Amino acid sequence: MAPIKTKAIVLKKHNFRETSVILSLYTEETGKIKGVLKGVRIEKSKIPPLTFTPGALISASIYIKRTSELNLISSPSILKFYEMPCKKNLMAWRLILNLVDLFTPEKEIDRDIFHLLKNTGEVLSKCSNSEIILIAFKLKFIKILGYGIELSRCVVCRNKSHTYLFSGKLGGLICNNCKSRDIKRVNISKRVINIMKQLEKMEIKRCPVIKSIPVDIMHKINFYSNITLNYHSGIDKIWWTDEKNIL
Ligand SMILES: [Zn+2]
Numbered sequence: 433m434a435p436i437k438t439k440a441i442v443l444k445k446h447n448f449r450e451t452s453v454i455l456s457l458y459t460e461e462t463g464k465i466k467g468v469l470k471g472v473r474i475e476k477s478k479i480p481p482l483t484f485t486p487g488a489l490i491s492a493s494i495y496i497k498r499t500s501e502l503n504l505i506s507s508p509s510i511l512k513f514y515e516m517p518c519k520k521n522l523m524a525w526r527l528i529l530n531l532v533d534l535f536t537p538e539k540e541i542d543r544d545i546f547h548l549l550k551n552t553g554e555v556l557s558k559c560s561n562s563e564i565i566l567i568a569f570k571l572k573f574i575k576i577l578g579y580g581i582e583l584s585r586c587v588v589c590r591n592k593s594h595t596y597l598f599s600g601k602l603g604g605l606i607c608n609n610c611k612s613r614d615i616k617r618v619n620i621s622k623r624v625i626n627i628m629k630q631l632e633k634m635e636i637k638r639c640p641v642i643k644s645i646p647v648d649i650m651h652k653i654n655f656y657s658n659i660t661l662n663y664h665s666g667i668d669k670i671w672w673t674d675e676k677n678i679l
Contacts, residue, residue, distance in 0.1 A: 435493035436461050439511065439570070441549050441664065442488045442535040453484050455505060456533050457492070457548055463540040464533070465494055467503030483510045486529050489550060496539070514553035517560075524562040528552055528569055534665065535577060544576045551636045559640040563650055568631045568639045570657040575632065580604045580660050583629050588613050596620055600659030624652050 438461035448454045452470045459465055472479045483490055489512040495504040516522040532549055535587050536542070559565055574581055580603025585592050587602045588610035596605035599614035606627070611617055627649055631639070645653075 433496060433498075435506065436496045437491070437493050438462065439489065439491050439546075440465075441456070441529070441553065442484060442486050442490060442492075443529045443544070445484055445486055455484055455500070456538065457490075457494075457505070458532055458546055459494065460543060460546045461541065462494065462496070463542055463545075464536045464538050465496070465503055465505075466538065467494060467505040469505040469508060471645045479508060480510065482513050483508050485513070487516075487525055488513045489553065502525065512553075514557040516557060521556045521559070521562040524566040525553065525556050527566065528556075531570070531573065531661070535661065537572070542576065545561060545573070548572055548576065548636060553638060554638055560639060561642060561644070564642050564645055565636070565639055566630075567635065567650060567653045567657060568636055570654070570661070571628060571632045574603075574657060574660055577664070578663055581626055581632070581656070583626070585631065586610055595622075596625070598656055598659075600656070600661075603660055603663075616659075618656075620652075620656065624649055624656075628653055 438459040440457040440459040442455055443458055444456040446454045451473045452468055453472060454466065456464065456466045463646055472484060482488055488510055490508045490510050492508040493506045497503050514525065516525055532545065536545060542549065542551050552565065556562060556565055571581065582604025585605065586607035587599065587604035588606055591607060593607040596607060597611050597617040598620040599606045599617045601614045601616065602626055605620065606613060606617060627645060
């Protein structure tokens, strides 16, 4: 089968056998792909290690295997490595790479995810508000995945209301009449809803203009995003109480 030549962002790397690595890539042409890149862990390798380091934007050829065999990655070259200015940005970037690895199905093309990821890497390599970029990324990612988040009306009856609750399971706001549809619903304030709407609308590349959001509101938005993601994760443990769990 002819290889697919594509740009990709390296999401994860595991050493494999003596000299190879297994990579999880988010590719522009074919979505998430896991595959083996052979012979790169030898001294004479002409491929610099940054090429297969999580976070790198590369160009590569992918040989897709039909059976359970591993896909093959070949002739990778580095296009850009998003160097993070500090540890906080690096943590946010790693978390984002892991979220994409965890929540996207294999071999399902979605260029919106590829571009969101690439733009987020660029923004994080320059910005000083990595927490805001992280939650803005989550809101946009959740939207692309189709998990929500409905922020302008009740997700069940579609009516507008003066006050709402929030359901991670249903992916958005629920009104008082529909609250029995999710026993794990939580409170949400108008102020938080408005900030979430703004973040969701704003392109990730513009988000560095937001200099600060009060910490308590940031925590809440992060929480609402996480309970929405968690409902779809199929992971039993509550990984989001300590996000390092998925690193
Ligand atoms: Zn309702």
